[in-house]
Amino acid sequence: MAKGVILPSPHDAIRIVPLHRPEIADTISGAALPKLTYRGGPLLTNVEVFTIFWGAPWLRTDLANLRTEVEVFYNIILTSPLMTQLAEYSVAGKSIGPGKHIGSIGVTTPKLKASVSDTAIKHMLQSEISGTQAVPQPGPNTLYFVYLPPGVRVTQGGAASCQAFCGYHSDISSQIFYAVMPYPGCSGCTAGTPVLDALTSTSSHELCEAITDPIPGLGWYDDVNGEIGDICAWKTKKIGAYTVQLEWSNAAGKCL
Numbered sequence: 001m002a003k004g005v006i007l008p009s010p011h012d013a014i015r016i017v018p019l020h021r022p023e024i025a026d027t028i029s030g031a032a033l034p035k036l037t038y039r040g041g042p043l044l045t046n047v048e049v050f051t052i053f054w055g056a057p058w059l060r061t062d063l064a065n066l067r068t069e070v071e072v073f074y075n076i077i078l079t080s081p082l083m084t085q086l087a088e089y090s091v092a093g094k095s096i097g098p099g100k101h102i103g104s105i106g107v108t109t110p111k112l113k114a115s116v117s118d119t120a121i122k123h124m125l126q127s128e129i130s131g132t133q134a135v136p137q138p139g140p141n142t143l144y145f146v147y148l149p150p151g152v153r154v155t156q157g158g159a160a161s162c163q164a165f166c167g168y169h170s171d172i173s174s175q176i177f178y179a180v181m182p183y184p185g186c187s188g189c190t191a192g193t194p195v196l197d198a199l200t201s202t203s204s205h206e207l208c209e210a211i212t213d214p215i216p217g218l219g220w221y222d223d224v225n226g227e228i229g230d231i232c233a234w235k236t237k238k239i240g241a242y243t244v245q246l247e248w249s250n251a252a253g254k255c256l
């Protein structure tokens with residue numbers, strides 16, 4: 001239970017991975033079980049993830065290694081049971097199944113400063129889509145995952161990474177679907193785990209939410225509890241070597 005703790009309300013609770021707060025690790029009460037309902041919007045039925053590592057620090061050996069590990073994570077996780085379990089959220093004409101990791105690039109311009117806004121991230125993404133051959137055009141299943149290096153704060157909706165969130169997903173004009181992963185450089189976003197585990201956990205949270213609710217609030221959503229990953233935030237399991245977050249199952253009535 002929350003022990004009467006009043007949380008600063010995140011401005012965009014539908015999109016974010018909240019900070020880890022041990023005191024609210026078990027907030028699902030039996031009184032009103034969460035239930036996602038479908039709002040008629042698109043779903044990413046066979047998600048095609050394209051990863052973008054923004055910032056020169058990703059060229060550093062340790063971070064280049066981390067980048068490779070994240071890429072391998074996508075190569076494995078997108079055909080893993082994590083995708084299979086989302087099949088319960090298929091609807092008529094939209095059958096959720098395996099995805100694939102369709103590519104990855106590093107971006108060093110524009111140069112990052114200590115803080116980057118969601119607006120600037122959108123601009124970078126749109127200019128990469130229109131100007132860089134290696135970046136795929138957005139399709140109905142395309143999901144761009146933008147990774148930021150250490151020391152760069154992300155601001156979105158009046159809130160900031162490591163202050164209110166550890167990641168989020170969103171859309172541009174209902175046509176370009178993307179997720180943003182600040183580097184987990186604070187205890188609220190590592191939950192005491194190694195950086196790779198923190199990154200795969202928060203990435204899996206946003207991945208599953210982007211698949212089931214790519215335009216936040218117009219896919220599978222619960223008015224009280226938010227999206228599929230929000231209900232189970234920071235509850236994790238292992239798939240192979242990877243730490244992933246549990247996701248809410250309507251069918252099972254619990255986080256799986």
Ligand SMILES: [Zn+2]
Pocket residue numbers: 013014015016017205209227229230
């Ligand atoms: Zn979420």
